[in-house]
Amino acid sequence: MGFFDRFKRKKEPARSASTPPEPDTSAVVLLGADVGWDAVAKAVEDRFGPRALASTDNSAPNAPAMTLRLEGVEFFCSRMPMPHPAEVYDLASLQEGLFSPQEREEMLAHKAFLVLAQKGGGRSLADKRRVCRLFTRLAGTLVRMEGAVGVFTASAELLISRRIYLRYAELLEQNWEDPGYFPAPLWVGIRSGQKGEFPMVGTWGLKEFGFLELWFLDAKSPWPELHEKLYLMSLFQITGQELYQNMDTIEFTPGNPSVFKELKGALFIVGGQV
Numbered sequence: 001m002g003f004f005d006r007f008k009r010k011k012e013p014a015r016s017a018s019t020p021p022e023p024d025t026s027a028v029v030l031l032g033a034d035v036g037w038d039a040v041a042k043a044v045e046d047r048f049g050p051r052a053l054a055s056t057d058n059s060a061p062n063a064p065a066m067t068l069r070l071e072g073v074e075f076f077c078s079r080m081p082m083p084h085p086a087e088v089y090d091l092a093s094l095q096e097g098l099f100s101p102q103e104r105e106e107m108l109a110h111k112a113f114l115v116l117a118q119k120g121g122g123r124s125l126a127d128k129r130r131v132c133r134l135f136t137r138l139a140g141t142l143v144r145m146e147g148a149v150g151v152f153t154a155s156a157e158l159l160i161s162r163r164i165y166l167r168y169a170e171l172l173e174q175n176w177e178d179p180g181y182f183p184a185p186l187w188v189g190i191r192s193g194q195k196g197e198f199p200m201v202g203t204w205g206l207k208e209f210g211f212l213e214l215w216f217l218d219a220k221s222p223w224p225e226l227h228e229k230l231y232l233m234s235l236f237q238i239t240g241q242e243l244y245q246n247m248d249t250i251e252f253t254p255g256n257p258s259v260f261k262e263l264k265g266a267l268f269i270v271g272g273q274v
Contacts, residue, residue: 019210021128025135026117026154030110033147034081037064040114040142044068047141070134077142078115084152091152094159096191099150103161107150114142125240128209129182133172136183140169151186156205158189184235190227201226202266203234211237213266214244219274226274 037058044052044066054067054074065078084091092108099107116139122128143151143165151160168183175181188205195217202215214233216226229252236242244250246262251272258272 021122021125021210022155022208023120023122023128024117025122025128025131025208026115027135027139028084028152028154029114029116029139029142029148030084030107030150030152031112031114031147032106032110032149034112035079035145035147037079039145040077040079041066043141043145044138048138068138070138073118073121073131073134075135075138076115076117076119079112080115081112083110084113089152089154089157091159094157097159097189098164098185099159099161103150103163104159107152107159107161110149113152116142125210125238129238132187133176133182136169136172136186140166140172143169153187153189153205155208156187156189158186158205160186180239180241182235182238184231184238187238188231188234190230192223200268201230203230206234206237207265209238211243212245212262215266215268216274217268217270219269221274229274 041053041056048068048070052068052070054069056067057065063078063080065076068075068077086092097104116135118131118135121131139151142148143162148162150162151165152158153160165186168186172181172183187208188203191202191204193200193202198218200215200217201219201223203213206213214230216230219226221229233242233244237244244260244267246260246267248260249257250260250269251257252274253272256272258269258274260267260269262268
């Protein structure tokens with residue numbers, strides 16, 4: 001059995017996700033220093049050309065905004081000269097994410113942030129995928145600015161350091177023409193938890209793409225192996241190669257099937273000596 005065959009369902013009827021993705025897409029770029037608004041516009045124009053800057057709105061001096069256009073898709077960007085409000089989301093509560101301890105402290109000490117949003121473009125899985133790819137390209141440009149320290153992806157409640165975001169943004173550029181590639185770690189978080197006496201490891205953010213979250217229940221495999229499985233399974237669903245549903249089975253090792261069981265809006269993967 002090939003490596004990628006491990007992620008194929010044992011039931012093969014043609015089907016598609018029944019829940020549409022969330023049409024809106026957003027994230028926050030955290031700034032260690034209050035980067036000037038001109039620097040934001042320059043970063044966009046240097047990367048995408050002057051036509052990418054569709055319009056600007058300086059009517060609110062403390063929160064200037066601009067509309068950006070990439071490949072016909074419009075994005076909204078606004079600067080907030082203050083730390084991200086804990087009342088909206090307390091970033092200090094995020095103990096897990098893509099960062100080192102030092103990077104986490106740098107992100108929590110940010111001084112300002114950029115709101116980046118795309119409204120209504122992700123109405124189908126293909127549209128959502130396209131929007132997120134363009135979004136990653138744009139956010140990667142902004143987080144590359146001097147003073148940027150990281151990104152908070154609201155849909156996955158995921159904190160990502162500048163270093164790691166730029167790594168995946170570069171991988172996206174290298175694989176831009178590959179329809180089977182998607183930077184899943186920037187859009188889907190991996191969390192650990194507990195269900196009674198059983199440990200759990202699962203995704204957070206797949207719901208934005210119209211899928212149930214995936215959770216391993218009482219898995220015995222090392223954390224890196226579970227991490228890899230969840231990211232690959234997320235990738236295969238987001239790129240339309242697979243769809244996991246209740247009572248499907250899957251074999252990560254030959255002869256040891258695991259079963260998907262739907263419970264409270266998630267698919268739990270049980271059994272199979274994972």
